[in-house]
Amino acid sequence: MSNRREDPIDWGFKNYLQNRFSTVPKNDLEKILDNILGLIELSRDKKRDVKSILEQAARTIFRLFDFQEIAIGLKNPKDGLYRYEVLLGYSRNTEMAFRKLQYTSEEMVSYDRYPFVKIGRISELDPVEGISENEKHLYDRPLALGYPRASPEDFMEGDYIDVWMYDGGGDLIGWLELSKPRNGKMPSSDTVRWIEVIADVCALIVDRKR
Numbered sequence: 001m002s003n004r005r006e007d008p009i010d011w012g013f014k015n016y017l018q019n020r021f022s023t024v025p026k027n028d029l030e031k032i033l034d035n036i037l038g039l040i041e042l043s044r045d046k047k048r049d050v051k052s053i054l055e056q057a058a059r060t061i062f063r064l065f066d067f068q069e070i071a072i073g074l075k076n077p078k079d080g081l082y083r084y085e086v087l088l089g090y091s092r093n094t095e096m097a098f099r100k101l102q103y104t105s106e107e108m109v110s111y112d113r114y115p116f117v118k119i120g121r122i123s124e125l126d127p128v129e130g131i132s133e134n135e136k137h138l139y140d141r142p143l144a145l146g147y148p149r150a151s152p153e154d155f156m157e158g159d160y161i162d163v164w165m166y167d168g169g170g171d172l173i174g175w176l177e178l179s180k181p182r183n184g185k186m187p188s189s190d191t192v193r194w195i196e197v198i199a200d201v202c203a204l205i206v207d208r209k210r
Contacts, residue, residue: 072084081103084099155185161179176199
């Protein structure tokens with residue numbers, strides 16, 4: 001005679017709960033949360049270095065938010081300069097040009113050098129109108145940089161969004177740079193907020209692993 005105890009939880013009720021709270025994403029919101037949790041889980045893997053995790057973050061933004069160009073830069077703790085570390089979606093020539101760039105702390109936040117409009121808690125839009133002549137070579141379509149902005153909703157060639165990454169002491173340790181949305185339009189405020197969450201997660205990972 002079996003001593004196995006009969007399951008006191010009704011099968012139908014159990015099945016209902018398992019379906020209702022399934023970990024398979026059911027909508028865009030759950031898909032975003034699932035990917036963010038995936039980044040956090042990835043950071044727990046001691047075999048993963050910072051760059052591989054940031055590459056995954058860039059791919060996540062590419063999939064979920066339709067930006068065709070995503071860059072992630074970090075501050076080098078040795079010399080204090082900021083450089084691009086991850087580049088996704090750029091042409092080979094542009095990527096090579098970006099990898100040669102480096103910035104001081106003052107240059108990173110200089111409005112005179114990089115005019116911007118604050119669009120979020122840690123996000124800024126740097127419009128094409130503020131690009132200097134000596135930076136136009138960084139773009140695949142330099143002639144398009146002179147196109148007029150027909151509508152405030154248009155995201156132009158040369159526009160980009162910076163989302164800052166800060167450490168626990170409030171120091172700037174990196175940034176996400178986004179450009180070329182597939183629909184050619186400004187992102188929604190929800191999109192900006194979600195990418196800020198991803199930037200915060202990346203900042204925690206970088207701060208912990210460096």
